[in-house]
Amino acid sequence: xxxxxxxxxxxxxxxxxxxxxxxxxxxxxxxxxxxxxxxxxxxxxxxxxxxxxxxxxxxxxxxxxxxxxxxxxxxxxxxxxxxxxxxxxxxxxxxxxxxxxxxxxxxxxxxxxxxxxxxxxxxxxxxxxxxxxxxxxxxxxxxxxxxxxxxxxxxxxxxxxxxxxxxxxxxxxxxxxxxxxxxxxxxxxxxxxxxxxxxxxxxxxxxxxxxxxxxxxxxxxxxxxxxxxxxxxxxxxxxxxxxxxxxxxxxxxxxxxxxxxxxxxxxxxxxxxxxxxxxxxxxxxxxxxxxxxxxxxxxxxxxxxxxxxxxxxxxxxxxxxxxxxxxxxxxxxxxxxxxxxxxxxxxxxxxxxxxxxxxxxxxxxxxxxxxxxxxxxxxxxxxxxxxxxxxxxxxxxxxxxxxxxxxxxxxxxxxxxxxxxxxxxxxxxxxxxxxxxxxxxxxxxxxxxxxxxxxxxxxxxxxxxxxxxxxxxxxxxxxxxxxxxxxxxxxxxxxxxxxxxx
Amino acid sequence: xxxxxxxxxxxxxxxxxxxxxxxxxxxxxxxxxxxxxxxxxxxxxxxxxxxxxxxxxxxxxxxxxxxxxxxxxxxxxxxxxxxxxxxxxxxxxxxxxxxxxxxxxxxxxxxxxxxxxxxxxxxxxxxxxxxxxxxxxxxxxxxxxxxxxxxxxxxxxxxxxxxxxxxxxxxxxxxxxxxxxxxxxxxxxxxxxxxxxxxxxxxxxxxxxxxxxxxxxxxxxxxxxxxxxxxxxxxxxxxxxxxxxxxxxxxxxxxxx
Numbered sequence: 001x002x003x004x005x006x007x008x009x010x011x012x013x014x015x016x017x018x019x020x021x022x023x024x025x026x027x028x029x030x031x032x033x034x035x036x037x038x039x040x041x042x043x044x045x046x047x048x049x050x051x052x053x054x055x056x057x058x059x060x061x062x063x064x065x066x067x068x069x070x071x072x073x074x075x076x077x078x079x080x081x082x083x084x085x086x087x088x089x090x091x092x093x094x095x096x097x098x099x100x101x102x103x104x105x106x107x108x109x110x111x112x113x114x115x116x117x118x119x120x121x122x123x124x125x126x127x128x129x130x131x132x133x134x135x136x137x138x139x140x141x142x143x144x145x146x147x148x149x150x151x152x153x154x155x156x157x158x159x160x161x162x163x164x165x166x167x168x169x170x171x172x173x174x175x176x177x178x179x180x181x182x183x184x185x186x187x188x189x190x191x192x193x194x195x196x197x198x199x200x201x202x203x204x205x206x207x208x209x210x211x212x213x214x215x216x217x218x219x220x221x222x223x224x225x226x227x228x229x230x231x232x233x234x235x236x237x238x239x240x241x242x243x244x245x246x247x248x249x250x251x252x253x254x255x256x257x258x259x260x261x262x263x264x265x266x267x268x269x270x271x272x273x274x275x276x277x278x279x280x281x282x283x284x285x286x287x288x289x290x291x292x293x294x295x296x297x298x299x300x301x302x303x304x305x306x307x308x309x310x311x312x313x314x315x316x317x318x319x320x321x322x323x324x325x326x327x328x329x330x331x332x333x334x335x336x337x338x339x340x341x342x343x344x345x346x347x348x349x350x351x352x353x354x355x356x357x358x359x360x361x362x363x364x365x366x367x368x369x370x371x372x373x374x375x376x377x378x379x380x381x382x383x384x385x386x387x388x389x390x391x392x393x394x395x396x397x398x399x400x401x402x403x404x405x406x407x408x409x410x411x412x413x414x415x416x417x418x419x420x421x422x423x424x425x426x427x428x429x430x431x432x433x434x435x436x437x438x439x440x441x442x443x444x445x446x447x448x449x450x451x452x453x454x455x456x457x458x459x460x461x462x463x464x465x466x467x468x469x470x471x472x473x474x475x476x477x478x479x480x481x482x483x484x485x486x487x488x489x490x491x492x493x494x495x496x497x498x499x500x501x502x
Numbered sequence: 503x504x505x506x507x508x509x510x511x512x513x514x515x516x517x518x519x520x521x522x523x524x525x526x527x528x529x530x531x532x533x534x535x536x537x538x539x540x541x542x543x544x545x546x547x548x549x550x551x552x553x554x555x556x557x558x559x560x561x562x563x564x565x566x567x568x569x570x571x572x573x574x575x576x577x578x579x580x581x582x583x584x585x586x587x588x589x590x591x592x593x594x595x596x597x598x599x600x601x602x603x604x605x606x607x608x609x610x611x612x613x614x615x616x617x618x619x620x621x622x623x624x625x626x627x628x629x630x631x632x633x634x635x636x637x638x639x640x641x642x643x644x645x646x647x648x649x650x651x652x653x654x655x656x657x658x659x660x661x662x663x664x665x666x667x668x669x670x671x672x673x674x675x676x677x678x679x680x681x682x683x684x685x686x687x688x689x690x691x692x693x694x695x696x697x698x699x700x701x702x703x704x705x706x707x708x709x710x711x712x713x714x715x716x717x718x719x720x721x722x723x724x725x726x727x728x729x730x731x732x733x734x735x736x737x738x739x740x741x742x743x744x745x746x747x748x749x750x751x752x753x754x755x756x757x758x759x
Contacts, residue, residue, distance in 0.1 A: 117681075153631075153685055156633070156646075157645045162633050181636070182634070182638075182639075182681075184715055185712070189714075196551075201574055204710070205638065208639055254707050277647075281527075283589075288736070299576055323505070327505045482520055
């Protein structure tokens, strides 16, 4: 049997699914725990029905330093010993398996429903009435402890989620985050819809990451179809991904400014976020880039005049952006509100498997563009931006650094697009294969794992949004802060509810 | 202080000229879907190729276009090989009735102003409560954009408020997922009368890309008295603003583009 790390699995490369080892339960757990202890990290972990009513658990692991991916699997019945006690990164993945597949990870420290829906990937018929699991909140006891409940309908225009805060006076002791309100059944839809419709669903996994999820979905499909998109298509996708990052990072810095009542930042940056969205609309006809990325390449070309227009508008944006952000970050009251707020320590980041800017702000230098380079990022490199303090200020600083680098990157790349067609054929999928596609969305690593059946149909489509890893980071960063800083902490992470809930 | 003043001068005034001036939308912008009757050969091939519910399944007769169900995806236009289906750059799409979004050619019955009594109440001050209910977050992002300095909805006296108790109307986005259904009803009940219901985006109108999933209600339940339907995936902020101003009787009448 091939070892999990010798499959030749790489970002956006398909391998025969039969090559993925099927381990005994005990060695399966030991493989994952051992790999994570020696520097690997969990990209995805999920279950799918296998023969005879058993469920196949599949783990996809990444070794960032070497740009390698690994995979292993095991067959389980109705229950198996939970791996979370030895591998905390799996905490929510095992809750997810329990809910999707009706398999119990025994000994899991907090086995609660994660999205509150009936099992949709169960290997056996479930008893009548098996549906949405009951959700019980943890509660602190004590005379001076009180509880604050927020959501799912919030004070602003925000996606729905429920936060249960245990507090002593103004101090947060613990927060439990209950999500699932945005659950639409995305994975099931991706597994059953035909391709023309599936790409529209992929673009709607998280509405602020249309390019991120759309591009990752298409790359997984292309890997399975052996469709090799042209350098020009890759360049346009890379540019669109960076425009999406620019829009969201600039918007986030502005939203943080809004949450600490620094109005000039909120007003100017809110407007400049829109500028980036308008550039995506120029390219694709939609402010979020819908319709641009399709299997086999991209749908719309960037003509020379359009490229020059984008470059000029980005240069103007650059000139307008610097004075505003620098003025904001030099302001003593801004610094004092952000510094030391919502600290996520480096070690906690590693333990929980945090990704994206939230990890980089705690000096965990993870970036798919750098670690598992793909498309345009194999030829043109963006330096990885990090900060060390792990607080709200660090998360703002990392975004600001990334904004500057992405601006330079797009301005340079858009004027030197490779020649060639923008789209090639993307035919039927190879049967019995597994492909892992990862991208560095603006929130962090977006992973789509697609496994095909013997006829080349989709047997399992697992989506892992960066928010799925990072919501636990927010919960870990909150204790010790004041209740009134909860919105600021939340905003400094700015996680997706829809991406988590699927 | 001097830096703040300098930044303010550099930033200038950026509010969109809408509704007085023309909207600045790029060539590729996909607005109101239309069908050119001259190019349609009634072959019905589009029905099998359509990735959304833009075409109503309508038996032997020519299927009507339902702008409310459109995902504004280029593939919807591709569904007709003769090029009969396409998108205009017209962003005005708000209607007062669900049926106003349906027609053979893609004409839309734009919303009329509310009755005089309601208009007297809300015409110059409308407070809205947003409820996201099983969405991707895209429509909410555009609702947030309405409050930025470009669209600046507050200049018309329209604002989003923090509680349904303070609201004159509820803006629903999303498919109405199973887990949000109760919250949508309770938000509506918590608002004082008289109250408006505004439905934003393909998901809230008929389920959007998630239509048919067992986890969603395919949009707002039929028992809500909807006052304004706003198609889009997500709708452009101007689509929302235009619809709201029409509802309040504050749009100068102009023929649609």
